[in-house]
Amino acid sequence: MNQVQLSPNSPSLEAATLYTIGVDIGGTNSEIGFVDRQGRCLRKVTLATMARQPFSLFKHQLVTTIEELMHDLGGQYQCLGLGVALPGAGAPNGDVRHPSNFAWPAFNIIEALSPHFSFPIHVTNDANAAAIGEKKYGKVKDLDNFVVITLGTGVGGGVFIDGQPLIGARGLAAELGHIVTVPGGRKCGCGKRGCLETYTSATGIRRTIMELIAEMGPANHGFNNLSFDQLTARHIFDAAQNNDPLALEAFRRTGTMLGTKMADLVPLFDPQAFVLFGGLTGAGPFLMEPVQAAFETNLGEPFQGKIPVYTSGVPYNEAAILGACHIPEFTN
Amino acid sequence: MNQVQLSPNSPSLEAATLYTIGVDIGGTNSEIGFVDRQGRCLRKVTLATMARQPFSLFKHQLVTTIEELMHDLGGQYQCLGLGVALPGAGAPNGDVRHPSNFAWPAFNIIEALSPHFSFPIHVTNDANAAAIGEKKYGKVKDLDNFVVITLGTGVGGGVFIDGQPLIGARGLAAELGHIVTVPGGRKCGCGKRGCLETYTSATGIRRTIMELIAEMGPANHGFNNLSFDQLTARHIFDAAQNNDPLALEAFRRTGTMLGTKMADLVPLFDPQAFVLFGGLTGAGPFLMEPVQAAFETNLGEPFQGKIPVYTSGVPYNEAAILGACHIPEFTN
Numbered sequence: 001m002n003q004v005q006l007s008p009n010s011p012s013l014e015a016a017t018l019y020t021i022g023v024d025i026g027g028t029n030s031e032i033g034f035v036d037r038q039g040r041c042l043r044k045v046t047l048a049t050m051a052r053q054p055f056s057l058f059k060h061q062l063v064t065t066i067e068e069l070m071h072d073l074g075g076q077y078q079c080l081g082l083g084v085a086l087p088g089a090g091a092p093n094g095d096v097r098h099p100s101n102f103a104w105p106a107f108n109i110i111e112a113l114s115p116h117f118s119f120p121i122h123v124t125n126d127a128n129a130a131a132i133g134e135k136k137y138g139k140v141k142d143l144d145n146f147v148v149i150t151l152g153t154g155v156g157g158g159v160f161i162d163g164q165p166l167i168g169a170r171g172l173a174a175e176l177g178h179i180v181t182v183p184g185g186r187k188c189g190c191g192k193r194g195c196l197e198t199y200t201s202a203t204g205i206r207r208t209i210m211e212l213i214a215e216m217g218p219a220n221h222g223f224n225n226l227s228f229d230q231l232t233a234r235h236i237f238d239a240a241q242n243n244d245p246l247a248l249e250a251f252r253r254t255g256t257m258l259g260t261k262m263a264d265l266v267p268l269f270d271p272q273a274f275v276l277f278g279g280l281t282g283a284g285p286f287l288m289e290p291v292q293a294a295f296e297t298n299l300g301e302p303f304q305g306k307i308p309v310y311t312s313g314v315p316y317n318e319a320a321i322l323g324a325c326h327i328p329e330f331t332n
Numbered sequence: 333m334n335q336v337q338l339s340p341n342s343p344s345l346e347a348a349t350l351y352t353i354g355v356d357i358g359g360t361n362s363e364i365g366f367v368d369r370q371g372r373c374l375r376k377v378t379l380a381t382m383a384r385q386p387f388s389l390f391k392h393q394l395v396t397t398i399e400e401l402m403h404d405l406g407g408q409y410q411c412l413g414l415g416v417a418l419p420g421a422g423a424p425n426g427d428v429r430h431p432s433n434f435a436w437p438a439f440n441i442i443e444a445l446s447p448h449f450s451f452p453i454h455v456t457n458d459a460n461a462a463a464i465g466e467k468k469y470g471k472v473k474d475l476d477n478f479v480v481i482t483l484g485t486g487v488g489g490g491v492f493i494d495g496q497p498l499i500g501a502r503g504l505a506a507e508l509g510h511i512v513t514v515p516g517g518r519k520c521g522c523g524k525r526g527c528l529e530t531y532t533s534a535t536g537i538r539r540t541i542m543e544l545i546a547e548m549g550p551a552n553h554g555f556n557n558l559s560f561d562q563l564t565a566r567h568i569f570d571a572a573q574n575n576d577p578l579a580l581e582a583f584r585r586t587g588t589m590l591g592t593k594m595a596d597l598v599p600l601f602d603p604q605a606f607v608l609f610g611g612l613t614g615a616g617p618f619l620m621e622p623v624q625a626a627f628e629t630n631l632g633e634p635f636q637g638k639i640p641v642y643t644s645g646v647p648y649n650e651a652a653i654l655g656a657c658h659i660p661e662f663t664n
Contacts, residue, residue: 090602097634145501161500166493168602169477170634173493175599178632183592191633260515267507268600270422270500300510301523302429302502 017042017077021066022324024126025086027051027101027153028202030058032065033321034073039137041318042077043069051102055112063116081120083324084109085129087154090171092331094123100178100189101154101203122327126150126320127174128165130277130312131158132330133323139313143272147265149176149258150320151280154189155197155204159269165330177201181261200258202233202280208250209236221246233280240286251283255290259309262291263298266307277312277319349374349409353398354656356458357418359383359433359485359535362390364397365653366405371469373650374409375401383434387444395448413452415656416441417461419486422503424663426455432510432521433486433535454659458482458652459506460497462609462644463490464662465655471645475604479597481508481590482652483612486521487529487536491601497662509533513593532590534565534612540582541568553578565612572618583615587622591641594623595630598639609644609651 019042022033026049034043045065050058070079086109088099094110110121124132131148140146140160148158157176159166166174177197178190185194186207198204209223209231218224222239223231223246239247262274274295280287292309299307312319351374354365358381366375377397382390402411418441420431426442442453456464463480472478472492480490489508491498498506509529510522517526518539530536541555541563550556554571555563555578571579594606606627612619624641631639644651 161493161498161505166601168493169604170602172634173600173602175602178599180596180630192630264512265600267510268505268597269498270502270505270507272501298512298524302504 018080019073019077020080020325021082022129022321023062023066023082023084023086024129024320024324025049025058025084026126027087027099030062031318031321032062032069033318033325034069034077035322035325039322039325041316041321043073044316044318044321045069049102051099051104053103055104055107059112063113066117079119081122081325081328082113082117083129083327084113084121084123085126085320085324086123087126087156089123089125090167090173092123092171094121095171096123100197120328122324122331124165124324124327124331125156125158125171126152127156127158127176128167128330129158129323129327130156130320131160131165131275131323132326133314133319133321134158134275134277134312135160135163135323135330136326137314137322138275138319139310140273140275145269145271146273146275147176147262147269147271148275148277148319149262151201151258151276151278153202155201159271161269167331176265179261181257196258196261200254200261200280202278205233205236205250205254205280206231208253209246212246212249216246219245223247233283237283237286240283248286251286252290254280255287256294258287259291259294259296260298262309263295266299266303271307273307274309275312276309278317281311350412351405351409352412352657353414354461354653355394355398355414355416355418356461356652356656357381357390357416358458359419359431362394363650363653364394364401365650365657366401366409367654367657371654371657373648373653375405376648376650376653377401381434383431383436385435387436387439391444395445398449411451413454413657413660414445414449415461415659416445416453416455417458417652417656418455419458419488421455421457422499422505424455424503426453427503428455432529452660454656454663456497456656456659456663457488457490457503458484459488459490459508460499460662461490461655461659462488462652463492463497463607463655464658465646465651465653466490466607466609466644467492467495467655467662468658469646469654470607470651471642472605472607477601477603478605478607479508479594479601479603480607480609480651481594483533483590483608483610485534487533491603493601499663508597511593513589528590528593532586532593532612534610537565537568537582537586537612538563540585541578544578544581548578551577555579565615569615569618572615580618583618584622586612587619588626590619591623591626591628592630594627594641595632598631598635603639605639606641607644608641610649613643 155177182194186198188195482488487509514526518530520527
């Protein structure tokens with residue numbers, strides 16, 4: 001179905017459009033993009049990840065959706081490959097382990113998907129994919145040393161060193177979400193306590209709202225009638241726009257903690273820039289102002305004023321989808 | 333003086349021994365080693381660094397000592413180059429900045445030394461040199477991903493990733509001594525507070541003894557009659573061997589803090605092993621037992637039981653001297 005049929009009297013060979021499929025599997029939603037060689041999404045679909053259900057359910061939906069999209073595109077398009085970005089994926093062989101916001105057990109995503117497709121499949125973790133996307137199409141495309149932090153359901157990290165993503169001995173390096181930020185602090189899905197992700201992810205800021213309700217009591221704020229399950233990061237953003245004191249304080253705490261920890265990564269990686277990516281960055285200055293302030297305050301002297309903190313420069317939050325389409329260029 | 337004179341009727345060309353000079357400049361003492369191509373020290377001399385005096389004083393002593401040693405060796409030996417390891421050196425061009433235990437201002441060590449010698453001079457920071465030494469001659473010689481932590485007057489880090497030392501955009505990466513371990517904690521020479529080095533260096537454990545005297549009062553311990561200037565890490569080790577309760581507690585706190593922070597580096601670098609190097613490791617189990625315990629306790633599940641923590645496998649504490657002799661092999 002994905003083969004382009006060209007006869008000698010085809011009007012033009014250039015009429016065949018080559019594309020790659022990039023899939024960004026998040027803890028809540030997953031996005032599928034059909035991406036041409038200029039990095040434009042020809043088609044984009046969002047699926048619910050159902051991360052608390054068995055993987056087979058999501059796999060079925062993913063495969064079916066891709067097949068339908070390919071069918072819709074028709075014979076003028078040729079698929080070059082599939083790139084998958086998901087938390088816990090590290091090793092290039094496709095082994096996935098411990099995605100901490102997922103109920104999926106350890107499995108191999110390439111083995112799971114390859115029976116369904118005839119083209120090559122590549123895998124990396126979601127934050128590495130975002131970092132590759134930023135390197136190819138974002139504000140850091142001319143830099144070789146930078147740190148990307150993804151702020152979604154969880155927190156991930158992608159670190160570029162001398163133009164290559166940091167992978168580590170087991171494919172588990174640059175897991176910035178699981179550095180301990182508050183010793184003995186919040187319980188994390190990874191089994192440890194106090195991990196950065198328990199504070200600065202979308203889930204983390206929802207936990208912070210609960211903490212603030214406990215601290216402040218039934219004060220003048222808009223969160224008294226929302227359960228934890230009902231509460232989303234979007235509610236907190238909307239409330240902040242209405243000057244809700246709890247929402248403003250939640251962003252202040254979240255941004256301060258993130259900026260402080262980012263400064264602490266600087267003597268480790270000596271980066272030229274940071275890029276923040278993912279849903280929570282949609283909060284704009286509510287998040288970014290305390291991030292910037294805490295970051296600069298906590299930088300060592302040789303770095304002060306020298307390391308910009310960007311939000312993703314890739315339009316439509318597509319850094320991870322686009323990055324997933326370029327995995328083979330950045331893995332040996 | 334450093335030229336080998338060989339006439340056609342020399343008994344044997346092999347009689348000329350090639351060597352490299354490795355210099356490891358520490359906050360207290362500096363070591364000069366004349367190292368043959370098998371990694372053996374032909375000559376070794378220790379100098380006081382006089383880090384609180386102007387650099388010119390130390391430079392004069394260093395140059396004079398090297399010249400004398402070369403003269404002593406005589407014409408049967410040929411020098412291939414000089415490698416210098418010192419804190420704050422990062423960039424391969426020789427720029428040295430902010431050695432936090434030194435009163436030396438920013439300077440260029442290659443420019444300072446090259447007028448005195450006719451052979452090539454290479455520079456890296458002390459911890460990178462130790463990491464190179466461990467990679468060439470130590471327990472990690474078959475590994476490509478590992479972390480070396482130097483525990484001397486300060487704390488330094490050398491991180492190998494895929495067989496290469498992590499350098500960073502400005503030559504300032506892997507500065508493990510300056511990650512914040514206790515937010516708002518002890519004042520550090522780098523200008524920040526709570527850096528790892530303020531707790532787990534030789535200076536750090538001396539500060540911990542002072543803290544313990546404050547906490548415990550004039551109890552049954554052997555530190556009441558020593559000033560901070562008089563107190564050395566050696567005193568603390570000797571006291572620990574005599575079951576001094578303050579000394580034992582100081583090692584327990586130091587090791588626990590170090591092991592905990594080491595575990596927190598694992599999700600960043602995904603290393604195969606750690607190597608601890610430098611004076612404080614001479615304390616053996618007093619330090620290493622709490623390090624090991626805290627390290628394993630704080631590891632995430634995928635890493636538990638899989639990452640050995642070694643003390644240096646290079647004899648005579650020569651890892652940094654030997655590493656300094658191999659800098660060009662590991663810098664591009």
